[in-house]
Amino acid sequence: MSLASWNDGAARTAILEFVDRVSEEGGADYVPPAERVAVLDNDGTLWCEKPTYFQALFVFARLGEAVAAKPELGEQPVVKALLAGDLAGAQQYGLEAIAGVLLQLDAGRTTEEFTRDAAAWFAAAKHPRFGVPFGELTYAPMLELLDLLREREFRVFIVTGGGVEFVRAIGEELYGVTPDDVVGSAVQVSFERRDGRIVLVRQAAMLGSPNEGPPKAVNIQAHIGVRPIFAAGNSAGDAEMLEYAHTGDHPSLCLVVDHDDEDREYAYESLAATNADAEPILETASRLSWTVVSMRDDWSRIFAG
Amino acid sequence: MSLASWNDGAARTAILEFVDRVSEEGGADYVPPAERVAVLDNDGTLWCEKPTYFQALFVFARLGEAVAAKPELGEQPVVKALLAGDLAGAQQYGLEAIAGVLLQLDAGRTTEEFTRDAAAWFAAAKHPRFGVPFGELTYAPMLELLDLLREREFRVFIVTGGGVEFVRAIGEELYGVTPDDVVGSAVQVSFERRDGRIVLVRQAAMLGSPNEGPPKAVNIQAHIGVRPIFAAGNSAGDAEMLEYAHTGDHPSLCLVVDHDDEDREYAYESLAATNADAEPILETASRLSWTVVSMRDDWSRIFAG
Numbered sequence: 001m002s003l004a005s006w007n008d009g010a011a012r013t014a015i016l017e018f019v020d021r022v023s024e025e026g027g028a029d030y031v032p033p034a035e036r037v038a039v040l041d042n043d044g045t046l047w048c049e050k051p052t053y054f055q056a057l058f059v060f061a062r063l064g065e066a067v068a069a070k071p072e073l074g075e076q077p078v079v080k081a082l083l084a085g086d087l088a089g090a091q092q093y094g095l096e097a098i099a100g101v102l103l104q105l106d107a108g109r110t111t112e113e114f115t116r117d118a119a120a121w122f123a124a125a126k127h128p129r130f131g132v133p134f135g136e137l138t139y140a141p142m143l144e145l146l147d148l149l150r151e152r153e154f155r156v157f158i159v160t161g162g163g164v165e166f167v168r169a170i171g172e173e174l175y176g177v178t179p180d181d182v183v184g185s186a187v188q189v190s191f192e193r194r195d196g197r198i199v200l201v202r203q204a205a206m207l208g209s210p211n212e213g214p215p216k217a218v219n220i221q222a223h224i225g226v227r228p229i230f231a232a233g234n235s236a237g238d239a240e241m242l243e244y245a246h247t248g249d250h251p252s253l254c255l256v257v258d259h260d261d262e263d264r265e266y267a268y269e270s271l272a273a274t275n276a277d278a279e280p281i282l283e284t285a286s287r288l289s290w291t292v293v294s295m296r297d298d299w300s301r302i303f304a305g
Numbered sequence: 306m307s308l309a310s311w312n313d314g315a316a317r318t319a320i321l322e323f324v325d326r327v328s329e330e331g332g333a334d335y336v337p338p339a340e341r342v343a344v345l346d347n348d349g350t351l352w353c354e355k356p357t358y359f360q361a362l363f364v365f366a367r368l369g370e371a372v373a374a375k376p377e378l379g380e381q382p383v384v385k386a387l388l389a390g391d392l393a394g395a396q397q398y399g400l401e402a403i404a405g406v407l408l409q410l411d412a413g414r415t416t417e418e419f420t421r422d423a424a425a426w427f428a429a430a431k432h433p434r435f436g437v438p439f440g441e442l443t444y445a446p447m448l449e450l451l452d453l454l455r456e457r458e459f460r461v462f463i464v465t466g467g468g469v470e471f472v473r474a475i476g477e478e479l480y481g482v483t484p485d486d487v488v489g490s491a492v493q494v495s496f497e498r499r500d501g502r503i504v505l506v507r508q509a510a511m512l513g514s515p516n517e518g519p520p521k522a523v524n525i526q527a528h529i530g531v532r533p534i535f536a537a538g539n540s541a542g543d544a545e546m547l548e549y550a551h552t553g554d555h556p557s558l559c560l561v562v563d564h565d566d567e568d569r570e571y572a573y574e575s576l577a578a579t580n581a582d583a584e585p586i587l588e589t590a591s592r593l594s595w596t597v598v599s600m601r602d603d604w605s606r607i608f609a610g
Contacts, residue, residue: 034477034483037485111526111530112532155483155485157485164530165530168530172339178339178460178531179529179530179531180342180460180462180485180486180528180529180530180531181485182530186527189523189526189527191519191520191522191523191545196552197552197553198522198545198548198549198552200522200523200526207527214496215496217496217503217505218494218496218505221416221494221505222491222494222512223485223528224484224485225416225469225470225473225484225485225487226483226484226485227417240496240503243503244503247501247502247503248502
């Protein structure tokens with residue numbers, strides 16, 4: 001059965017009706033397969049993002065090691081706070097200072113080395129509350145949704161505020177999404193030759209803006225080149241991506257995952273990481289009549305693992 | 306039969322042997338499908354690029370119209386030369402000045418309007434020598450090669466120095482390549498709301514460097530995220546892309562299309578558009594033992610149309 005982990009309800013019905021409508025040849029709302037593009041946020045939409053973004057945990061885990069290799073890193077107050085596990089203290093120095101540390105950590109690594117680093121961490125690390133590898137904390141109902149979209153000839157893309165190379169390292173295994181179908185925040189790389197090989201080397205600087213808010217729509221154009229007709233997110237940083245899908249010429253479906261299940265996952269409001277003043281996503285959803293997915297009520301099962 | 310328009314010879318054999326080698330499970334050179342990434346240049350590799358890039362013809366065709374709408378454009382000396390059909394005269398002002406004109410032409414158009422403009426031109430315009438629509442001037446042997454690669458579970462990408470949105474407008478129809486699988490030179494777009502819709506509006510500025518030379522390797526990482534194992538090109542601007550594939554961990558095949566058929570197409574040396582001093586691609590091919598495809602000797606048929 002399609003969407004087996006979804007309880008009967010408005011969200012499940014909206015999804016099933018939408019995929020039927022756009023794929024029914026000859027129907028008034030038919031959309032040709034070439035334009036069936038689906039974009040989904042990752043953190044908090046396809047997998048858990050608490051106690052903090054898994055990518056942040058990846059970075060913190062490697063910070064001690066990095067300071068041993070580059071002692072000058074450890075002299076920065078923000079790094080001292082991070083090493084002491086004092087996330088609130090580190091946040092006093094601002095998101096940019098924290099991001100700067102992360103960028104320095106991997107500067108000089110080739111993109112291929114970084115991918116191996118990330119994959120190795122995923123294979124070994126465990127979630128602090130659930131005690132399982134992070135790869136088991138994808139949402140089973142969302143994996144079923146990806147399957148359904150592909151069955152109906154959608155091309156499925158992850159459009160994440162996370163680092164594109166971090167998410168690519170696990171996208172195929174967890175979601176069946178190949179690296180070319182991941183759009184995310186990116187760092188600059190330099191073109192170099194090492195030992196007779198061309199390699200691309202990560203720099204301590206971002207390439208453009210973090211992929212959140214309006215940049216999600218801009219980067220969908222840069223990487224995908226087609227306005228989506230399906231979009232799913234969970235935070236205020238996803239609002240423009242959903243509105244971009246919503247305001248196209250075709251019928252569209254916009255889903256907002258509401259984290260309202262403290263027992264099985266977490267209960268919280270998902271803010272935009274880079275814009276604390278953005279309208280709460282549930283208000284945007286209400287204003288634009290998007291479909292809200294209650295984790296508590298709409299999902300009979302949470303995690304795939 | 307695979308590669309039906311290819312004559313028996315070293316090039317055809319090299320291709321057939323390569324796709325067999327990398328797709329034979331259990332073989333020493335087996336490459337998993339996830340890493341079977343093929344990248345191909347467009348102008349001069351998948352279709353004709355003479356008497357000049359087809360995208361330049363698209364732009365010249367619309368210049369008069371654009372000057373009527375924005376008379377200040379017509380006062381620029383480079384535009385006067387272009388309007389008079391004096392390409393050599395225009396080139397005296399430099400490639401940047403010409404590019405600047407092209408960028409101004411479409412500034413203010415949404416990405417969706419631009420796509421419609423390009424598709425309309427393709428549907429109507431004809432090649433000055435061959436008298437057929439430009440879409441008929443793809444190379445039949447290369448289309449067969451794309452089919453063969455896909456049969457062997459390669460993911461096929463166009464990596465072009467041309468404008469990404471221009472090539473996307475025809476990529477699916479001509480090559481079966483969807484817009485998300487085209488990597489090219491890009492312009493900046495702004496995020497705007499017009500009449501209650503989010504639109505992306507082209508600006509008169511490029512996004513990064515033209516997609517030629519080292520940027521082809523960098524943009525393959527940015528958009529595809531996997532080092533290719535197959536690469537094809539025809540100009541000095543493709544050398545780094547081919548060398549990037551060539552210097553990976555897996556077996557690779559690098560093809561260079563040699564335009565040596567004046568009767569059926571054109572005979573010329575393909576320079577890099579942005580670096581006249583680059584090593585000629587046939588010398589690079591010889592130095593690195595890449596496979597050279599003679600249009601005259603290796604192809605029994607040239608055009609698909």
